[in-house]
Amino acid sequence: MSTYILINKYLIFQAGIGISANTILLLFRVYTFLLDRSPKPTDLITGHLALIHIVMLLMVILLSPDLFESLNFQNDIKCKVFFYMRRAMRGLSIFTTCLLSVLQAITISPSSSWLATFKHKSKRFIFHILIFIWSLSLCFSRIIFYVVTSSNMTQSNLLILSKHCSLLAMNSIITSLSFILTIFRDVSFVGVMVLSSAYMVILLYKHQRRSKHLHSTSISPRTSPEKKATQTILLLVSFFVVMYGVDLIISSTSTLLWVYDPVVLGVQRLVVNVYATVSPFVLISSDKKIANALLNVLQKCR
Structure with a gap:
């Protein structure tokens, strides 16, 4: 129990740090989008990602025992709303993240590539794509109908999700179908991330070989920022895939075996x-x- 309490405290601390960092990123992206005459498509996507992560981390804080109890409406509704939003x-x-990876692959693709035909089209359809993925994601959480308050049912019928909320035992067909559809959706997008990342790695490798062949250590001003942005997105995608793999192993074991361990659940939420x-x-x-704006603020504060 002491380990579980310690993990919950760290979850709140982690969420607070994440919300602060994502808020800074979102504000800068909004500033860029409103005042910059030609914002990059990736600016909109990274701002969108920051907004999603703010809401995602807020759910962690709202589901903490003390704050959850202080919210003045039915626990059953609270459980359904919070877990729906979290999923x-x-x-x-x-x-x-998948969209960001694909868009960067399109951005750095050479003019001879078939992906180059999407460069101008991608800028026009980014907003429509974001609306589509919101619609798709919000329609993919039917499992919330099985989320209930823990005190309403006997423990034998429940898979405990938190101190107050649990998941009703479902028909084996429904459980398997929900699990398979979710895994198929996630793995499909992770697969696209991996493919687009592999494509970007190949392009960067070819560029590096070409630079060595020309005995040149300098890179054109236009190429350098694109290369740096590509490396950043490759780092993000790689980190995401590793974390997703760990989460998939933990959640698959808990869901399929219907086993609950508060420490394991806490570790999964951290991951x-x-x-x-x-x-x-x-x-x-x-x-x-x-980075420069934040450094200026820090210097002024001193």
């Missing part, structure tokens, strides 16, 4: 939220404008 935001995080917490720091550190 929806997790799906949106996967979709948006799920690591990407949402770390990703804004990666994106902020790779953006000179944000």
